[in-house]
Amino acid sequence: MKFSFVHNNFNVTDLDTSLAFYKEALGLVEVRRKIATDGSFILVFLGDGVSKHQLELTWLRNWEKGTYNLGDNEFHLAFDVDDMDSARAKHREMGCICYENINMGIYFIVDPDGYWLEIVPKK
Numbered sequence: 001m002k003f004s005f006v007h008n009n010f011n012v013t014d015l016d017t018s019l020a021f022y023k024e025a026l027g028l029v030e031v032r033r034k035i036a037t038d039g040s041f042i043l044v045f046l047g048d049g050v051s052k053h054q055l056e057l058t059w060l061r062n063w064e065k066g067t068y069n070l071g072d073n074e075f076h077l078a079f080d081v082d083d084m085d086s087a088r089a090k091h092r093e094m095g096c097i098c099y100e101n102i103n104m105g106i107y108f109i110v111d112p113d114g115y116w117l118e119i120v121p122k123k
Helices: 015-026 084-094
Strands: 007-012 029-035 041-047 054-060 077-081 097-101 106-110 116-121
Touching (some): 015 041, 015 054, 015 084, 084 097, 084 106, 084 116
Parallel strands (some): 007 054, 077 116
Antiparallel strands (some): 097 106, 106 116
16 A cells, blocks of 8 residues: 655635735646636646645635634745755745745745744755
């Protein structure tokens, strides 16, 4: 028996804002979309065009609590990048860098709903 990663899910409060963020910040594009027949939810799967792993964004029509409780935000997704300096400059310009660890050579950006995304240099 063999398991492999398929996707991770983030629930979002504003789907259009999140889609724009992920495209601009990380170059992720929509691969497929599922809309509930009653309109109660929309699932959008994003891909990087390289790996099979996808990010599923879930929007719930009746989410009434405002933001999502992310706890201590110790979980995250990590992305490697071939040009760390250009990526950092872009994310600084976007104002989405939330933490940098210069000694480790990594940093984190935050999406519109508060999810942290780690940026690491490609090895």
